[in-house]
Structures are given as structure tokens and as C-alpha cells.
Amino acid sequence: xxxxxxxxxxxxxxxxxxxxxxxxxxxxxxxxxxxxxxxxxxxxxxxxxxxxxxxxxxxxxxxxxxxxxxxxxxxxxxxxxxxxxxxxxxxxxxxxxxxxxxxxx
Amino acid sequence: xxxxxxxxxxxxxxxxxxxxxxxxxxxxxxxxxxxxxxxxxxxxxxxxxxxxxxxxxxxxxxxxxxxxxxxxxxxxxxxxxxxxxxxxxxxxxxxxxxxxxxxxxxxxxxxxxxxxxxxxxxxxxxxxxxxxxxxxxxxxxxxxxxxxxxxxxxxxxxxxxxxxxxxxxxxxxxxxxxxxxxxxxxxxxxxxxxxxxxxxxxxxxxxxxxxxxxxxxxxxxxxxxxxxxxxxxxxxxxxxxxxxxxxxxxxxxxxxxxxxxxxxxxxxxxxxxxxxxxxxxxxxxxxxxxxxxxxxxxxxxxxxxxxxxxxxxxxxxxxxxxxxxxxxxxxxxxxxxxxxxxxxxxxxxxxxxxxxxxxxxxxxxxxxxxxxxxxxxxxxxxxxxxxxxxxxxxxxxxxxxxxxxxxxxxxxxxxxxxxxxxxxxxxxxxxxxxxxxxxxxxxxxxxxxxxxxxxxxxxxxxxxxxxxxxxxxxxxxxxxxxxxxxxxxxxxxxxxxxxxxxxxxxxxxxxxxxxxxxxxxxxxxxxxxxxxxxxxxxxxxxxxxxxxxxx
Numbered sequence: 001x002x003x004x005x006x007x008x009x010x011x012x013x014x015x016x017x018x019x020x021x022x023x024x025x026x027x028x029x030x031x032x033x034x035x036x037x038x039x040x041x042x043x044x045x046x047x048x049x050x051x052x053x054x055x056x057x058x059x060x061x062x063x064x065x066x067x068x069x070x071x072x073x074x075x076x077x078x079x080x081x082x083x084x085x086x087x088x089x090x091x092x093x094x095x096x097x098x099x100x101x102x103x104x105x
Numbered sequence: 106x107x108x109x110x111x112x113x114x115x116x117x118x119x120x121x122x123x124x125x126x127x128x129x130x131x132x133x134x135x136x137x138x139x140x141x142x143x144x145x146x147x148x149x150x151x152x153x154x155x156x157x158x159x160x161x162x163x164x165x166x167x168x169x170x171x172x173x174x175x176x177x178x179x180x181x182x183x184x185x186x187x188x189x190x191x192x193x194x195x196x197x198x199x200x201x202x203x204x205x206x207x208x209x210x211x212x213x214x215x216x217x218x219x220x221x222x223x224x225x226x227x228x229x230x231x232x233x234x235x236x237x238x239x240x241x242x243x244x245x246x247x248x249x250x251x252x253x254x255x256x257x258x259x260x261x262x263x264x265x266x267x268x269x270x271x272x273x274x275x276x277x278x279x280x281x282x283x284x285x286x287x288x289x290x291x292x293x294x295x296x297x298x299x300x301x302x303x304x305x306x307x308x309x310x311x312x313x314x315x316x317x318x319x320x321x322x323x324x325x326x327x328x329x330x331x332x333x334x335x336x337x338x339x340x341x342x343x344x345x346x347x348x349x350x351x352x353x354x355x356x357x358x359x360x361x362x363x364x365x366x367x368x369x370x371x372x373x374x375x376x377x378x379x380x381x382x383x384x385x386x387x388x389x390x391x392x393x394x395x396x397x398x399x400x401x402x403x404x405x406x407x408x409x410x411x412x413x414x415x416x417x418x419x420x421x422x423x424x425x426x427x428x429x430x431x432x433x434x435x436x437x438x439x440x441x442x443x444x445x446x447x448x449x450x451x452x453x454x455x456x457x458x459x460x461x462x463x464x465x466x467x468x469x470x471x472x473x474x475x476x477x478x479x480x481x482x483x484x485x486x487x488x489x490x491x492x493x494x495x496x497x498x499x500x501x502x503x504x505x506x507x508x509x510x511x512x513x514x515x516x517x518x519x520x521x522x523x524x525x526x527x528x529x530x531x532x533x534x535x536x537x538x539x540x541x542x543x544x545x546x547x548x549x550x551x552x553x554x555x556x557x558x559x560x561x562x563x564x565x566x567x568x569x570x571x572x573x574x575x576x577x578x579x580x581x582x583x584x585x586x587x588x589x590x591x592x593x594x595x596x597x598x599x600x601x602x603x604x605x606x607x608x609x610x611x612x613x614x615x616x617x618x619x620x621x622x623x624x625x626x627x628x629x630x631x632x633x634x635x636x637x638x639x640x641x642x643x644x645x646x647x648x649x650x651x652x653x654x655x656x
């Protein structure tokens with residue numbers, strides 16, 4: 001749950017993705033293999049070593065108009081290939097706040 | 106209420122146009138995020154976990170009903186139907202779209218609201234006592250001076266690129282409701298022996314990872330000299346404050362490292378250069394600001410009207426009145442605090458429906474005025490006592506009559522890991538669980554005044570250091586762990602809490618707090634001894650023993 005603002009070294013311990021927030025509306029997005037952004041984690045490109053992570057992050061940072069604040073986040077990949085967030089912070093970013101929100105009015 | 110003049114209106118509107126152009130250039134790619142970031146921060150726009158967050162200033166905590174309705178409108182049209190009142194008299198919207206922000210700002214500008222200097226390394230929103238102008242025994246309305254400082258510091262180039270953010274709070278009462286001792290500069294309005302108005306000036310207070318209680322740097326600065334004295338402090342800070350290390354850049358670190366005596370000498374020397382300059386304030390300037398604050402035409406009303414006498418038979422009303430209604434300087438009127446801490450609800454949140462309805466109630470019962478306090482509650486500052494029963498019924502229908510002001514469920518909490526990109530742990534779910542544990546009003550009343558403050562990281566936006574019970578969420582091995590402190594307070598007797606022992610897991614926090622409270626109930630000498638006084642008398646040890654004996 002280390003803040004991405006403090007993420008200085010690229011060192012990954014397992015499958016990871018690059019995530020950011022879409023520039024125009026701020027929603028959570030993930031970098032895809034098609035060099036685009038998707039709000040769907042299942043479409044995220046998975047990297048498994050530091051070199052791959054570095055390359056995906058560099059490509060993401062270069063797309064400054066599409067999304068802001070890209071960083072590498074851990075994920076878990078199930079036997080069926082399903083991708084799940086690797087920590088609570090990313091779980092919350094994916095599924096929303098863990099508290100009730102007032103009904104939209 | 107304060108009536109803005111043409112200069113204010115022009116400034117706010119020009120700022121909206123400027124930001125609209127900046128957003129357009131950002132979305133087209135003409136501005137990079139690195140270039141744009143400082144511009145959005147200067148307009149109160151952060152990036153949080155799920156979206157942008159938009160922080161709007163409520164200077165000295167005073168809102169007119171058309172302004173509260175405008176906030177409701179923004180919540181409804183541009184966000185998800187609610188807003189979050191913060192610990193510094195701001196409101197935050199958590200789901201705003203960058204592309205729509207200029208329109209939201211334009212809508213707010215129509216009623217004189219803006220987001221200038223609600224973030225960034227500049228002079229932040231000047232805060233004050235939410236009871237300003239109506240509190241019995243007050244020296245004078247501190248908002249007049251808050252407004253003077255607001256005018257002087259808004260977009261002031263010398264204060265726009267400080268080493269770090271800078272916060273000023275002002276009170277004019279002996280009982281400090283503005284938490285001035287945990288601000289970069291705290292000002293207490295006082296009179297000298299000649300009866301002249303001036304300030305006791307404190308400096309170097311602050312929380313975060315290195316908390317300090319502010320120290321008195323000067324016992325009396327005449328009102329006419331307050332701008333030059335503040336400027337002298339800021340010049341010393343600008344000159345010596347550290348820009349190389351964000352964690353050591355606040356003025357509290359400078360004051361601590363130089364020592365208050367040396368810091369004071371530096372300020373004094375600087376002050377002598379500028380004291381008799383154009384920064385000296387003419388009486389006319391103060392009178393002009395004073396004249397722009399309008400006050401209600403109060404009626405002559407009885408101290409105890411029949412309506413109030415009759416309603417006293419209703420136990421639910423009485424429970425609310427005892428906790429929410431406070432004395433007013435004018436006979437027949439009261440100050441009503443509106444708890445934004447219903448059981449199980451995120452502290453400080455209000456829906457657009459509630460904001461609109463509150464605006465209607467303020468028009469009907471409070472001369473069209475609402476206040477925002479640093480405890481994340483609202484207040485109606487001018488309610489006739491005869492109207493209290495009717496107001497209570499109306500608030501109850503809105504879910505805003507929880508009788509818990511200043512009780513254990515009146516919790517201050519930051520947004521925590523549910524929203525905040527800096528947080529390490531969740532705050533709001535902890536607050537929600539604690540309010541459920543202590544939902545029984547008789548129990549909460551038995552416990553008495555007790556402030557729980559919760560922060561989801563060391564930045565301490567939930568003011569955990571100064572909670573009677575403070576809860577700090579941290580991360581340890583990928584898990585949320587919470588450190589508990591006791592004995593802190595944010596009022597005139599401000600103090601930092603002391604840790605009671607090792608951190609506990611998310612699921613254990615409410616149990617631990619129950620243990621602390623049970624220990625207090627067993628240890629207090631009499632029912633009137635408040636939790637904070639028992640801790641002061643006995644220290645941490647008996648609480649520590651109780652909590653950790655079986656853990």
C-alpha cells in the first residue's frame with residue numbers, strides 16, 4: 001500500500017500492471033497490451049519482471065494526455081487467468097470505497 | 106455575513122476564466138501534467154484514488170444559504186450527490202471530472218465561492234471560530250481580522266510559493282474552538298491594558314509526522330500591526346524554511362530548530378523594517394471590512410419562551426438540546442450545532458438533499474446563515490429559542506438531529522484509504538464501527554465529553570495527535586495497523602496524545618477503544634471527571650494495562 005508518489009525503484013515481486021487515472025475524468029485505468037488504456041483490469045497488460053515493467057511504465061508515462069500518474073501495481077493472476085488486485089489499495093481503486101455512499105440525488 | 110465587493114467578484118471570475126483556459130490546454134495536450142499540476146493545485150484540485158478531488162474554501166466557516174445551495178448544486182450536477190466537510194472549513198467533492206471543473210467553479214463564482222489556495226504551498230484558507238460574532242464573552246468578531254488577512258494574502262506573490270503550505274487560525278474567545286495552537290500561526294484576539302484590540306501570536310504549531318503545539322512568539326501585537334507582523338514571520342520562514350526536504354519544510358520545524366527565542370529575534374528584526382510601512386492598517390480599512398459584515402436584527406425575546414418550556418418534557422428533544430444547543434450572546438437566541446455524525450455515516454458528509462434542506466432551515470430559523478466548524482459539523486448561529494422544538498423536528502426528518510455533539514460518536518476522521526492517495530489505512534470504516542459500538546445515547550452520555558480523532562496516515566488530516574483518543578492507521582507488512590494515543594486535545598489546553606502500546610489490527614480497533622473507555626469509567630473519580638482529565642491525572646499506564654493485559 002505504499003503511495004505511488006513514493007515509488008521510486010522499479011522492482012517487482014510478481015505479476016504486475018500499470019495503472020493510472022484517466023486525464024479528463026480521473027477514473028482508474030490500466031495500460032493494455034494494445035498501448036491504450038482500459039477501465040477493465042482484465043484487459044491490462046501483465047508484466048512479470050523489472051525490464052518489462054520499466055518498458056510498460058515508460059510507454060505509459062509518454063501518454064501524458066491519456067492518463068496521469070501511472071505506476072506499477074501488483075496483481076494476482078488465477079489459474080483461470082483472472083486478474084485480481086494485489087493489495088487493499090488497488091482493490092479499493094478497482095471496486096470503489098468500502099463504505100456506503102449516499103444515494104445519488 | 107460578509108458582502109464581497111466588485112474587486113472580489115472580478116478576481117474570482119477572472120480566476121475561473123484563467124483556469125478554464127488552463128484545463129482546455131491540459132486536455133488538448135498543450136500543457137503536460139507536470140506543468141498543469143501546480144495550476145490545478147492552486148485551484149483546489151487534487152488527484153485521489155478514484156478520481157479528482159475538488160476542495161472548496163469556506164472562509165472563516167461562514168456560509169450564506171445561496172452558497173450552501175450552490176454547494177448542493179455542485180454535489181448533484183458534477184459529483185455523486187454529496188460533499189465532505191473537512192477539518193479546515195473546506196468542503197471536498199470526491200468524484201469530480203476535470204473537464205467539468207471550470208463549469209463547477211463558474212457556478213460557485215456566481216455566489217462568491219472559490220477554491221483558491223485550498224491546496225499548494227501557499228497561504229491556505231484562513232479559519233476561525235464557527236461561533237464567531239455570536240459567542241458570549243468574545244472580544245470581537247474574529248472574522249473581521251480573518252477577512253483582512255484573506256484579502257492581504259490572496260494571490261499575494263510573496264506567499265504563493267512558500268516552502269510548504271501555511272495555515273492561520275483566529276479565535277476571539279477564551280475557549281478555543283478554532284484549534285489555533287496546531288496552526289502555523291495562531292492568533293488570539295485580546296485587549297491590552299489600554300483597552301486596545303490586538304493579538305497574542307502563536308507560531309509553529311502543526312500535526313503531520315512531526316507534531317508540535319504552537320508557541321507564543323509575542324504576547325501582544327496591536328491590531329493595526331498584525332499584517333506587518335504576520336509578514337515578518339513569513340519573510341523569516343521564506344528565508345530560512347527548508348525547501349530541500351518536504352518533511353522538514355513546515356515552519357514548525359524551523360521554529361523548533363532555531364528555537365523560539367532566536368526565531369522571535371529574527372522576526373522582530375524583520376518587523377522593524379516593515380512595521381511602519383503601508384502594511385500598517387488604517388482604522389478606516391478595518392471599519393470598511395466591519396461594515397461589510399451584516400448582523401441580524403435580533404428581536405427582544407424572553408430567556409425561556411413557552412415553546413421551549415413545553416418541549417422540555419420530551420426526552421428526545423432534551424437529549425438533543427443538551428448536546429447541540431449553546432448559549433448565544435443575545436438573550437432569547439441560541440447557537441445550534443448540527444451533527445454531521447449520524448450513527449454509521451462517514452463523519453462530515455452531507456448529501457445535496459441535506460444541504461438544500463439545511464439552507465431552507467437556515468433561511469427560516471437562522472437569518473440565512475450557516476457555519477462550518479473544524480470538528481466537521483455545521484452550525485446555525487442565530488436560532489430563536491422559541492424555534493428550537495420546530496427546528497429539531499425538521500432536522501430529525503433529515504437525519505441531522507443525532508444528539509451526539511462532543512460525545513464519543515462525534516468523531517473527526519479523514520477520508521483515509523477509501524479515497525485518499527496518500528493514505529495507508531482506512532479511517533471511515535473505523536469511525537463507522539465505533540459509532541455503532543457507542544450508538545446507545547445513554548452510554549455515550551454516561552461517558553461524557555470525549556473526542557476521537559482518526560487519521561489514515563501520518564499526514565494527520567484527522568488530527569489524531571490531538572484527539573482525546575487518537576487513532577492513526579499505518580501499513581505494516583501489507584496490512585492496516587492502528588496506533589492508539591490518549592490524552593491529546595486541540596483547545597486552549599492543546600496537548601499531544603501519548604501512545605498506549607503496540608498497534609492493533611483493523612478488526613481489533615473498536616474492541617480496544619471499548620477497553621479504553623471501560624477503563625476510564627472504572628478509574629474516574631466522579632461522573633463529572635472527563636476522560637481527558639482522568640488521563641491527565643493517571644497517565645497512560647492504567648489504560649495500557651487494561652488494553653494489553655489480555656492481548
